Amino acid sequence: MAARTRLIGVDAARALALFGMVATHVYPDLASGGGVTVAHQLASGRASAAFAVLAGVGLALASGGPRLPDPQRVTELRLRTLVRAVVLAGLGLWLGGTGTPVAVILTYYALLFVLALPMIAWPPRRTALVAAGVAIVMPFVSFALREAIWADLPPGGPNLSFELVAADPAAALRALLLTGYYPVTSWVAYIAAGLCIGRLMLDSPRVERSLAVGGALLALGAIALSSILLGPLGGFDAIVEAEMLAPEQVAATINNSLYGTTPTSTWWWLAVRTPHSTTPLDLVHTIGTSMLLIAVCLWVARRAPRPMSVLADVGCMTMTLYTAHVWILSTTVLPEDDNASYVLQILVMTVFAVAWRSRFQRGPLEQATKALSDRVIGLLPITTSSRPTSHP
Numbered sequence: 001m002a003a004r005t006r007l008i009g010v011d012a013a014r015a016l017a018l019f020g021m022v023a024t025h026v027y028p029d030l031a032s033g034g035g036v037t038v039a040h041q042l043a044s045g046r047a048s049a050a051f052a053v054l055a056g057v058g059l060a061l062a063s064g065g066p067r068l069p070d071p072q073r074v075t076e077l078r079l080r081t082l083v084r085a086v087v088l089a090g091l092g093l094w095l096g097g098t099g100t101p102v103a104v105i106l107t108y109y110a111l112l113f114v115l116a117l118p119m120i121a122w123p124p125r126r127t128a129l130v131a132a133g134v135a136i137v138m139p140f141v142s143f144a145l146r147e148a149i150w151a152d153l154p155p156g157g158p159n160l161s162f163e164l165v166a167a168d169p170a171a172a173l174r175a176l177l178l179t180g181y182y183p184v185t186s187w188v189a190y191i192a193a194g195l196c197i198g199r200l201m202l203d204s205p206r207v208e209r210s211l212a213v214g215g216a217l218l219a220l221g222a223i224a225l226s227s228i229l230l231g232p233l234g235g236f237d238a239i240v241e242a243e244m245l246a247p248e249q250v251a252a253t254i255n256n257s258l259y260g261t262t263p264t265s266t267w268w269w270l271a272v273r274t275p276h277s278t279t280p281l282d283l284v285h286t287i288g289t290s291m292l293l294i295a296v297c298l299w300v301a302r303r304a305p306r307p308m309s310v311l312a313d314v315g316c317m318t319m320t321l322y323t324a325h326v327w328i329l330s331t332t333v334l335p336e337d338d339n340a341s342y343v344l345q346i347l348v349m350t351v352f353a354v355a356w357r358s359r360f361q362r363g364p365l366e367q368a369t370k371a372l373s374d375r376v377i378g379l380l381p382i383t384t385s386s387r388p389t390s391h392p
Helices: 002-026 038-043 046-062 071-096 108-120 124-149 162-167 171-177 184-198 205-230 235-243 247-255 267-271 278-304 305-315 318-328 338-357 364-378
Strands: none
Touching: 002 046, 002 267, 002 278, 002 305, 002 318, 038 046, 046 071, 046 108, 046 184, 046 278, 071 108, 071 162, 071 318, 071 364, 108 124, 108 171, 124 171, 124 184, 124 267, 162 171, 162 267, 171 184, 184 235, 184 278, 184 318, 184 338, 205 235, 205 267, 205 278, 235 247, 267 278, 278 305, 305 318, 305 338, 318 338, 318 364
16 A cells, blocks of 8 residues: 555655646736736746656666666666657657647757666665756856856747757757756756665655655745845846846746746856746755655645545656647637636546546556557567556
8 A cells, every 4th residue: 555655655746746847828918007926926936847857757766766777677678668758759750840839848858768778776875966956057157158158048948849850950959958948957966866866765754754854844945045145235226237127027027937047147046946947946945845845745645545536546647648638729729718728628638537547557648658669679689577567
């Protein structure tokens, strides 16, 4: 029962991350009065970060959880992960060409899986060091490169698509690595943190409490440090001077969201924790909130596994549901009212997931990806493991 409950908690956390991403896609970032909407206050930046952290957790659980896998198992899992990355990249590039208003994460997500391949067999201490090192150092490296070479690029840039990759592969690679909405050289911190978390005894109440306390300290500490740097230490005034804008305009940007990276007018931008700014404090804050989300879901799942199993059904097929959600936003079939659109999408996702999981273990795209990876592995001269994976 402990192992099953643990899986329910992790899958439920993945479902909530998906629901948070849907909210940021459906609701506007600014309310009619000018303030940031509740959906974006709660989920902007945090939901997509949790999605990436949980990808690392899934990789760790699939390779044995607290027990490091043997070399043969690592080889098989790396091949399966590589096949999944190829499928994700293809889906992401296709969705990017549909005209969807969403900044599609799947192609970035695919490259994150590729960069995680060496870390699959690492112990948690090493992946924790990678997460911390990348979160602290990489935003400074990114800032320096963008300031020197690409300071004139528009923030975020267009969605990656097959057409864009064919027309300018160098620009597509630059966006993936450094200048896009989810720059993977810094987002590696998320998947490394997830690999560390997934190697812990997640069915242990002590680990559960440690995740909750540690996550809260990281999240609140990042808020406090950013406030000190921007306030008493003069960071906000330095940004206003560098941008040559009114303080109200700069404050609105800092309190709302950026597009994957900061402006390069001053190094003080790295002191903000604005959603999607990919600064050290943004990365630390969202790793902390992801830890807290996982801890809460584990806690609830241990006490109420049956209700949480509904969320877990959704969390077992996020590739399918995210793809359908992003595609449908490129159409005109949804209600114009934001509340109706959100409720309808969440309701359809949940009903479909529960009905599908009553007959099948994996979602449609998840099952197709597994079948493809089975086929690829079957063509190679390796001995596959008979042990089933608990997470995709």
